[in-house]
Amino acid sequence: MTASEPTITPGLVASHGLKPDEYERFKKLIGREPSFTELGIVSAMWNEHCSYKSSRLHLRKLPTKAPWVIQGPGENAGVIDIGGEWACIFKMESHNHPSYIEPYQGAATGVGGILRDVFTMGARPVACLNLLRFGSPDHPKTRHLVAGVVAGIGGYGNSFGVPTVGGSTNFHTRYDGNILVNAMAVGIARKDEIFYAKATGVGNPIVYLGSKTGRDGIHGATMASASFSADAEAKRPTVQVGDPFAEKLLLEACLELMASGAVVAIQDMGAAGLTSSAVEMGAKGDLGVELDLDSLPCREPNMSAYEMMLSESQERMLMVLHPEKRAEAEAIFRKWGLDFAVIGKTTDTLRFVVKHQGEIKADLPIKELGDEAPLYDRPHVAPKPRPRIEAASIVPPIGNGEALEKLLATPDLCSKRWIWEQYDQFILSNTVAGPGGDAAVIRLGETPDDGSGAMASPGLAFTTDVTQRYCEADPYEGGKQAVAEAWRNLCAVGALPRAVTDNLNFGNPEKPEIMGQLIACLDGIGEACRALDFPIVSGNVSLYNESAGQDILPTPSIGGVGTLEDASRTQNIAFMRPNDSILLIGETRGWLGQSLYLREICGCEEGAPPPVDLAAEKRNGDFVRGLIRNRALTAAHDISDGGFAVALAEMALAGNIGATVEIDPLVPAHAYFFGEDQARYIVTAAPDKAKAILLESEQAGVACKIIGLTGGDALTIGSATAILLGNLRRSHESWLPDFMGRIHS
Amino acid sequence: MLATVIQFPGSNRDGDVMRALEQASGKKPIRLWHTETALPAGTDLAVLPGGFSYGDYLRCGAIAARAPIMDAVRRHADAGGLVLGICNGFQILAESGLLPGVLMRNAGLRFVAKFQHISVARDDTPFTSHYYKGQAIKVAIAHGEGNYTADEETIARLEGEGLVAFRYCDSNGHAGGDANPNGSINDIAGIYSPGLNILGLMPHPENLIDHVVGGIDGRGLFESLSAFAKVPA
Numbered sequence: 007m008t009a010s011e012p013t014i015t016p017g018l019v020a021s022h023g024l025k026p027d028e029y030e031r032f033k034k035l036i037g038r039e040p041s042f043t044e045l046g047i048v049s050a051m052w053n054e055h056c057s058y059k060s061s062r063l064h065l066r067k068l069p070t071k072a073p074w075v076i077q078g079p080g081e082n083a084g085v086i087d088i089g090g091e092w093a094c095i096f097k098m099e100s101h102n103h104p105s106y107i108e109p110y111q112g113a114a115t116g117v118g119g120i121l122r123d124v125f126t127m128g129a130r131p132v133a134c135l136n137l138l139r140f141g142s143p144d145h146p147k148t149r150h151l152v153a154g155v156v157a158g159i160g161g162y163g164n165s166f167g168v169p170t171v172g173g174s175t176n177f178h179t180r181y182d183g184n185i186l187v188n189a190m191a192v193g194i195a196r197k198d199e200i201f202y203a204k205a206t207g208v209g210n211p212i213v214y215l216g217s218k219t220g221r222d223g224i225h226g227a228t229m230a231s232a233s234f235s236a237d238a239e240a241k242r243p244t245v246q247v248g249d250p251f252a253e254k255l256l257l258e259a260c261l262e263l264m265a266s267g268a269v270v271a272i273q274d275m276g277a278a279g280l281t282s283s284a285v286e287m288g289a290k291g292d293l294g295v296e297l298d299l300d301s302l303p304c305r306e307p308n309m310s311a312y313e314m315m316l317s318e319s320q321e322r323m324l325m326v327l328h329p330e331k332r333a334e335a336e337a338i339f340r341k342w343g344l345d346f347a348v349i350g351k352t353t354d355t356l357r358f359v360v361k362h363q364g365e366i367k368a369d370l371p372i373k374e375l376g377d378e379a380p381l382y383d384r385p386h387v388a389p390k391p392r393p394r395i396e397a398a399s400i401v402p403p404i405g406n407g408e409a410l411e412k413l414l415a416t417p418d419l420c421s422k423r424w425i426w427e428q429y430d431q432f433i434l435s436n437t438v439a440g441p442g443g444d445a446a447v448i449r450l451g452e453t454p455d456d457g458s459g460a461m462a463s464p465g466l467a468f469t470t471d472v473t474q475r476y477c478e479a480d481p482y483e484g485g486k487q488a489v490a491e492a493w494r495n496l497c498a499v500g501a502l503p504r505a506v507t508d509n510l511n512f513g514n515p516e517k518p519e520i521m522g523q524l525i526a527c528l529d530g531i532g533e534a535c536r537a538l539d540f541p542i543v544s545g546n547v548s549l550y551n552e553s554a555g556q557d558i559l560p561t562p563s564i565g566g567v568g569t570l571e572d573a574s575r576t577q578n579i580a581f582m583r584p585n586d587s588i589l590l591i592g593e594t595r596g597w598l599g600q601s602l603y604l605r606e607i608c609g610c611e612e613g614a615p616p617p618v619d620l621a622a623e624k625r626n627g628d629f630v631r632g633l634i635r636n637r638a639l640t641a642a643h644d645i646s647d648g649g650f651a652v653a654l655a656e657m658a659l660a661g662n663i664g665a666t667v668e669i670d671p672l673v674p675a676h677a678y679f680f681g682e683d684q685a686r687y688i689v690t691a692a693p694d695k696a697k698a699i700l701l702e703s704e705q706a707g708v709a710c711k712i713i714g715l716t717g718g719d720a721l722t723i724g725s726a727t728a729i730l731l732g733n734l735r736r737s738h739e740s741w742l743p744d745f746m747g748r749i750h751s
Numbered sequence: 752m753l754a755t756v757i758q759f760p761g762s763n764r765d766g767d768v769m770r771a772l773e774q775a776s777g778k779k780p781i782r783l784w785h786t787e788t789a790l791p792a793g794t795d796l797a798v799l800p801g802g803f804s805y806g807d808y809l810r811c812g813a814i815a816a817r818a819p820i821m822d823a824v825r826r827h828a829d830a831g832g833l834v835l836g837i838c839n840g841f842q843i844l845a846e847s848g849l850l851p852g853v854l855m856r857n858a859g860l861r862f863v864a865k866f867q868h869i870s871v872a873r874d875d876t877p878f879t880s881h882y883y884k885g886q887a888i889k890v891a892i893a894h895g896e897g898n899y900t901a902d903e904e905t906i907a908r909l910e911g912e913g914l915v916a917f918r919y920c921d922s923n924g925h926a927g928g929d930a931n932p933n934g935s936i937n938d939i940a941g942i943y944s945p946g947l948n949i950l951g952l953m954p955h956p957e958n959l960i961d962h963v964v965g966g967i968d969g970r971g972l973f974e975s976l977s978a979f980a981k982v983p984a
Binding site for chain 1: 760761763764766767770771784801802803805806807808861862863864865891893895955957958960961962963964965
């Protein structure tokens with residue numbers, strides 16, 4: 007150790023986020039006092055973000071396998087077989103704390119990081135999605151955060167050149183001090199050309215690629231693993247700065263390099279930078295790694311080994327190369343103007359050795375850094391069930407038509423056009439359905455369609471979803487519902503749901519009630535994934551989402567991916583033409599507990615959330631998908647937030663065609679309008695086809711009714727006064743632009 | 752038709768325009784790295800594609816306009832060869848002086864990506880023969896700096912000599928007001944050089960080439976070019 011390095015004191019250990027017993031565990035493991043660099047390395051490897059020490063035990067219960075799963079959790083991203091010679095590679099990841107501190111760069115680097123996870127595996131990114139949760143619109147920071155996060159997501163994805171095709175955005179005061187920014191990326195690769203992080207071969211060169219290393223982002227992962235306090239602003243320097251231009255060059259160079267056959271293993275430098283990527287490559291391949299930092303490309307002079315090992319500078323990759331291909335590999339990177347440096351080699355010692363200026367700065371057992379990370383079975387208490395609310399006990403404060411108009415102009419249900427119009431949805435010319443529908447759809451391949459209705463290219467569908475107020479009220483049912491809704495979104499566009507990536511955003515796991523939420527949500531997610539044949543292939547856990555002692559709502563984001571045999575056999579939500587029959591699929595009982603109607607119109611967030619009948623979800627979803635594949639429908643939409651009336655209004659607004667429908671007299675009207683019963687869809691079809699659909703539904707055991715007709719310029723639901731679409735549109739479209747344009751008072 | 756698509760560091764719609772060109776002409780375009788100094792022999796059309804060349808960290812297109820290949824593009828244009836610049840490509844043409852005017856930050860100060868209609872100002876150019884005059888075509892836009900402007904004299908000349916190629920409009924072909932997404936003067940979405948052999952435009956016709964992705968209004972531009980190149984000069 008050099009004289010300039012600080013002495014290790016309990017205070018220094020604590021400032022690295024390590025608990026005293028964790029530090030003792032590490033000392034025992036290596037049999038001596040660590041060096042300063044070693045302390046940095048272990049703090050990076052053992053923080054919550056990298057080690058999953060609080061969640062690992064419970065994540066094991068999730069289903070991760072299916073015949074079509076090529077790679078489940080544990081790699082940079084999950085991989086599924088999508089037919090033919092192709093695989094789909096995808097993952098979702100959070101960048102919550104950085105985005106609160108510095109919204110533009112936090113969100114931008116979140117997108118950059120997840121794109122890197124995908125192209126590290128040899129995939130060309132084809133789509134991005136996101137899931138955003140902001141604080142109350144009344145909170146003074148909310149507008150600034152929305153503007154910055156949206157611009158950051160767009161700024162990175164637009165420049166990198168990937169379409170952002172979908173997302174989910176809403177608001178709740180429980181995110182006031184801790185917003186959520188979850189980014190999902192999807193890529194495509196040939197099944198036999200997927201790259202992994204596992205290093206092989208002793209003495210192979212380890213190569214550093216991409217941008218230079220600076221002092222930015224040091225301890226980013228440690229920060230992401232701590233609760234927020236009032237000094238969040240002081241942590242701004244731990245947020246990295248994104249460079250989408252460098253990432254675009256890195257993408258093209260990496261894909262070119264992979265095609266050349268030079269790559270043995272590859273890992274991106276994400277959270278915990280060089281430390282985490284080098285350790286993972288060695289540990290996965292049962293090899294040691296020796297790094298010599300003297301040749302590390304640095305942006306700033308006089309960087310210490312500690313700083314180089316912990317920097318989270320963006321747009322960097324680590325590769326193990328076939329030695330004989332080194333010159334060829336270097337030429338490719340030079341062409342793209344990127345740094346290329348051999349900084350180490352694989353060894354047979356199973357040690358992680360870091361040298362700098364002739365000194366050994368770290369010498370640690372490589373497998374144990376990951377395998378021996380602390381694992382906690384944290385105390386947890388089961389969530390308290392909430393009472394069921396009877397629809398009849400809720401007295402409607404205003405008329406149902408007026409309530410519908412109000413609901414469509416609430417922050418959660420208003421049009422998010424202001425957001426998605428800042429994202430390039432069109433690049434690559436494959437976007438069949440962009441933002442604003444149930445799920446996004448892209449086509450694959452280069453086959454032009456001739457418009458004659460012949461088989462077009464196959465397609466993929468994506469969605470991101472979670473209903474956190476359900477998870478708060480009943481984490482188990484909420485977990486089930488998040489998966490079921492993602493599954494339903496995919497069915498509603500005619501896709502066969504195939505696999506999930508999840509992003510588990512929770513509060514402080516050291517509180518037993520938060521741990522209880524996490525465990526119950528995972529139980530619900532696991533059950534739904536098993537019932538729906540919808541395995542989890544990748545994901546991320548983000549804990550300690552709390553500020554000033556207030557935990558966020560439990561928010562297990564679900565990113566779903568589905569396949570379409572023919573991308574033209576899909577359906578969007580817009581009414582296509584007048585005089586089509588409108589059919590309601592699924593049972594409507596009028597469940598008002600935890601509904602947006604209750605919250606926004608009645609002013610109370612109460613009751614148990616709607617239960618999810620997974621068998622009905624499966625039956626109804628399979629039925630709707632079959633209808634779409636047979637081209638039997640003219641529009642389809644699942645029913646979720648806001649209930650039946652909101653879904654119907656969204657279809658009418660999208661198609662600019664009204665509707666007249668009857669409602670069930672046995673259900674109180676306000677509960678029929680706004681109840682959030684699950685497993686339901688609204689679809690439309692030509693009247694003669696609708697009759698045939700009714701017959702089919704009986705055979706399939708699916709609840710299905712013809713409830714009305716499309717047409718006109720107004721919505722007439724039951725006995726409520728007709729509501730003009732023009733009025734609905736104005737309120738629906740104007741809330742977000744008005745909010746964002748309002749002068750701060 | 753032989754088309755050569757220039758690839759700058761940060762170009763990202765090079766693949767999109769190559770796909771549209773190949774679909775219209777049946778011939779695969781050549782992708783050419785920006786450090787080259789000559790266009791492949793027989794090039795009919797040089798394309799500067801969309802993207803964020805050099806990250807757009809300096810003024811959009813300013814660095815790419817000084818790339819080695821741009822001298823060859825200029826020679827090609829001077830000899831009457833066809834040049835098409837889309838989005839970032841239009842910005843590069845403006846920065847290189849091949850077309851007049853500048854593309855400023857959008858009037859709304861935000862990146863704008865949506866379907867947009869533009870009206871075809873004239874149908875007697877190599878780029879528009881497969882459209883009709885006044886036709887409103889559906890294209891995509893995706894830009895942060897598409898707000899076209901130039902000095903009064905230049906605008907008067909462009910208007911007077913019929914060098915405005917496209918104007919932003921609504922689906923009925925009416926220009927002005929809310930139909931203008933970025934504040935461009937006179938709703939200008941694209942302009943020609945005086946010889947009508949250079950076209951720069953902000954919107955992306957290359958993304959609207961199939962029904963399944965929103966429509967085929969963009970095909971006409973590439974079909975026009977393909978048909979033009981087949982006729983010996």
